[in-house]
Each structure stands twice: as C-alpha cells, then as structure tokens.
Amino acid sequence: MKTQRTLYFITFITALFFGINASNAQGCVAIRHFSSCVGNTLESNLLGQGDIQIGSNYRYFKSFRHFRGTEEEPDRVANGSEVINHSHSWDFFLTYGITDRLYTSVTIPTVINTRSSLYEHGREERNTTFSRGLADIRVGVGYWLFDLEKHQNGNLALGLGLKLPTGSYNASDIFYNVGPEGSPQVRPVDQSIQPGDGGFGITVDFQFYQKIAERLFAYGGGFYLINPRETNGTRTFRETLSPILQNEAIMAVPDQFSLRAGVSQSFSNTISGSLGARYEGVPVKDLIGGNEGFRRPGNVLSIDPGIAFMKDNFSLNLNVPFAVRRDRPQSVTDKQTEEATGNPRNGDAAFADYLINVGVSFRFPNKKVKVDPELMNQFSN
Template identity: 35%
Template sequence: MKISCQAGLMFFAVTLVALMPSRYNRALAQGCVAAHSEQPIIAGLDATSQPRSSNLLHGLSVTIGFRTYNSYKHYIGTVYQVQRAEMHNQVQNHVDLYDLGLSYQLTPRWSIIADIPGMTATRHQQGNVNVYRSGGIGDMLVGAQAWVWRPPTESHGNIAFSAQLKLPTGINDAKGTTILSNGQKQVRPFDESIQPGDGTWGFALATEAYREFYFRTTGYFTGSWLFSPQDTTGVKTYRSAPGEDVISATDQYLWRGGFSHPVPKLYGLALSIGGRMEGVPVRDAFGSSNGFRRPGYVISMEPGLMYVRGRNMVNVSGPWAMERNRKTSVTDYANHTHGDAAFSDYTVIASYTRNF
C-alpha cells in the first residue's frame, strides 16, 4: 500500500457504534456521555492498491477493535462538580469496549460492512457497598459503503458514504443485586451506562473523506449518526423523578477530523493529530425522546499513530477530553432540574486490521 494511502487510513480503520451515555452504546473516554464504539470499518482508502490474489477471501477485511476508559469526573453542563470529589461520592465506571468489524469489497467502489460490538464494565460509588459488573454483546450493524470516485484517484482524495441497519441484538436489561438503604436486597437492571446495548431497531449513516495535500500530509474527516427512532427501551430505571422510570432509546453521533503524515525513513508508520466530538443529543432526529437519558457531548484532542506492514494494519489513538458538557434532558426540562454525568479524562483506542 502506498505511504500516502497509509497516512489517510490512520483514522479510518477503527469501528462504529452504538453511542449512548456511558455504556456500550456509547462510551468513550468519557463516561456517561459518549460514543461507545467507533465508526463502521472502511477497509482501505485505496482499494485497488492491494496486491491481487486467487484467495477466495480476497476483498475481505477483518478489524478487531478495543477501547478502555474510566469515568469519574461529574459535570452539570460544562461545570465540574468538584464537591463530588471532595465528598468522595463520585460514581465511577470502568468500561472495556470490544469490536469485530467486517468489510467485504464487492467492487473497487462498493463494500458490504458489518459491526459486532461487545463490552465489559464495572460501576460503583465511593462509600457504597454496591459494585455492579456487566458485559455482553451490543447492537449489531449491517450495511453497505461506497466511494464517490473509483479508487485510486488522481487527486489522492475521495469521499465515502455508508448506511447500516442497527439490529436489536444488544443486551439492554442486564441485572444485578442492589442493597437498599434499609438493608434489603433487590434485583434491578444496571444503570444504562453499563448496558451493552439498547435492544432497539435503528439505522446509522456515516461519511468519510480524505485528501492528500502538500508534503504528503493527508487531511481527513469522518462523521456518523446513529438513529434510534423508538422512544424508550422499556427497561426500568427505578428512578423516582417523573418521566425517568424507563431508559430512553437515544441517537448518538461522532465527528472526527485532522491531519496525518508519514514518518520519514520509517516506511509504513504515520502519525496523526486531530479533534473529535461525540455525544448524545437532547432530542432524537426521529421519534420522541422521553425516558431517562444523559444527553451531552465531549470534545477531545486525538493524537494517534498507524503502522502498516503488508496486509496488516495497527491503529492506536488517545483522545484527551478538552470540553465536557452534560446537557439538560427532556425530563430535566419538565422537572425544572439539570442532572449530572460522569466523564473521563482520556480514552485509549486500538485496532488491528487484516486485509485478505
């Protein structure tokens, strides 16, 4: 693969999603508000630069993705709730997200793509005896992706669009035992931030673009929106505030952009720097937005590196949160309040891709 192509690939090879407040759906370096996984896999920016093979698997790309973070800093709006740390009553989530991405190239422009996410997580509050552990498969996505121009292009740039159907395969009612204030035990669903999925039908639209500029520097942009038209998941929250008795089925979004550049004299290695914004909107694009949700966003700086050798590619990035905002939800407006959300400082994201 050409080094300019490698540089552009740097940010395009991890996987999409289910974003949601602090859970698979959605958890990043952030915690209760963020995108759980990555964008749908795009196997290569220059599909025709791969050596031809008689292998029946030719055209298949498999990506294994991983991300991990700890969320514990509470925010209301953009204001850090320092008193939670001083009182030692923060709620902390540790989340590990896993992702299997598949892409099969039908033609130089068209590919079939699929994404199978999963997660393991723990959640606890300082000073509280309850420690919750959750895990399982998330909501799968299946669809297609197409490049606007047939690769490779003379301009060393291209734009891709993809559409995927979100299947309700995710575990959305994982339960555990809670010890109540009166000492009694009760089995309840976990907080939505550590539920592997939301178990509802939906669809995702995404775009990716790259262009090589001067001195072999490549600019890139990716964006995705996961639409969840269903109003709520039907899973109880056991919250007492009016309208917050069930979990909301939320849209999720992710935007990324920046530049990557190959490292001189180190063939196959490229470094990148960019920004990303991800989160959960207050109101969904389609359908109602009732139930309990933690809407908001995280804006991060995202340094990264990519190494390509033969048909193998490794991506590593570390988004660092610059702005965190827990926005006012629909039920917050109705109840004249403003809930908080826990965020993390950074996320570690890594992926390995094998092109056959």
C-alpha cells in the same frame, strides 16, 4: 509504476484512517460504545473488488469527573461520592470489497463494564455493579464517490448502516441497601453500562481525505445514529430516589453522533502519526420519534493524537483522545421537572479524562486485483 503507486496510496490511507473512524463517547453520557456501521477503519472503504479486511478495535475508559452543563463538580471526587465507570469494549469487524468503490461491513461488539457508586446502594456504602456480553451488532454499506485511481489526492465516501438490538438492554445485578428493610435487590444496571439499547437503529456516515503536501493528508468524517424507538421498557428505579424523578423511571433509546477531523503525517513506509479533534455524544432530542424516558444527553470535545504501524497487509494503531470540553445539558425530563416544581434542574453526568483505543487489522487481497504497490506504500500510517 501505476500499480505500485496504487498500492502505496492504499496502504497510507488505510493506516491514516485505522482507528480514526472509531467513535467512542467518554463516560456515562453515551449509553455505550458505538462506532460507524460500515467498519472501524478507512481501509474498509479502500478495498479492491474481492478483498477482505478483518480486525478488532479495543477501547477503554474510566469516567469519574462529574459535570452539570460545562461546569465540573470537583467536590464529588473530593468527598468520595463520584460515580466511577470502567468500560472495556472490543469491536470485531469484517469488511468485503464488492467493487473497487462499493464495500460492505459487519461489526460484532462485545463489552465488559463495571460501575461503582454510593447513591445506587442506599448512599451509605460504595458497591459495584457489572455487565458484559454481546452489544448491538452493526451492518452497513459504503461507497466512494470518486474513482480511487483517478482521485488519489482526495475522495469522499458515504455510508448507510443498520444497528440491530442484539445486546442486552435489561442486564441486572445486585444492588445493596435498597430492598425491603435495606436488603439487597436485583435491579437493571445503569443505562451507561447496559450492553445494548433495545432498538433498531439507522446510521448515516461520511469520511474524506485530502492531500495537503507530500506525505501529509487532512482527514475527516462522522456518523449519526438514528434510534426511532422512544423507550425500551427497562426500569431505572430513579423514581425511588426522589418522587420528582417519576418521569425518568424508564430508559430512553437515544440517538448518538460523532464528528472528527485532523491531519496525518507519514514518517516512513511503516510509521505515521495523526493529530485531530473529535466531537461526540448524545443529543437532547432525537431526530425521529419521541423524547420521553431517561437519558443523559451530553457531548465531549477531545484532542485526538495517534500513531500507526503498517507492514504489508497488517495494521496496528493507537489513539488516545483527551477531553478538553465536556457538557451535560438539560435533558427533556430535566426541563419537565423544572417546569413542574419551579426549581432549576440540570442532571449531572460523569466523564472520562481520556480514552485508549487500540486497533489491529489484516487484509486478505484478491490476487486477481491489480493494485499499484507504490500507491499502497504512500499511506503507511
């Protein structure tokens, strides 16, 4: 019975966190899709020694609502001048259980992005730029602080990861009406659709769960990406829009963060649902390094419902976070410009209304490891 209970527990926890650990900032605030370096699923943390977990997480959003601070600018949509980003990303991950409590993971992300705007193409006609390819690979390790079999009602995992600058940070496309005599010109695409940021990063993260009642659990977690590099040398061409934007001529390599918490209810041995909140974005200033260069700082608070299916070693989940508060604060360059000109300055950013996250994974258990099946079934989320 002990082995059965252990398997039941791991299955429910696995589904509870599948898709919850993925973090996806909405819109052109965050430079790109990013998730924790130690994997997209809590099952990454719940592997027995020698177990292998493989999977993929797909994310889509359309950002088009412009904000300055927390105030929306609805006229941008009304008069057709809004910037529209379509973002598709796929994370492919593999996680290995080094011991029952220590695990390691590698995440290989790919992206396809489009950006439609007027202001980047001479303000006379709307055109679209495009980027795709490998993004920044992440590798990491995580550790459960408490023995999983002895602490089935609650536990805490800590993780440490490395982000590698494998994605292109100077991807280019054709911009119209901006070259000599209004000719087309090849330029780097906007920061928001660059596949990579050009810097080595360090990620720290945590995850926890706590049983509240039978088949009802609270969950939470988050990560912070530390990007020490200040700028990556890629030109934005923003200074061509206005002389006062000279301090935004080069792209920054900003930090990124995410926090989430909620509850998950198991409805059967294969189906469960969750309801939580996410808070994520790009800070105005980095923890380490300088803050020069162009960035769009901002944050999003979302309500995050989800549903998951698990059968044996297979997991499938859907999460659709809906934004309830969006904020584009003053950046460092905004404040510099305001001080230099004496005029108020707060750049805008486009945000999405919602995200679509779909995740799938499969576990290859080490047959030598005895895990309680009752525990595995308990967390079918």
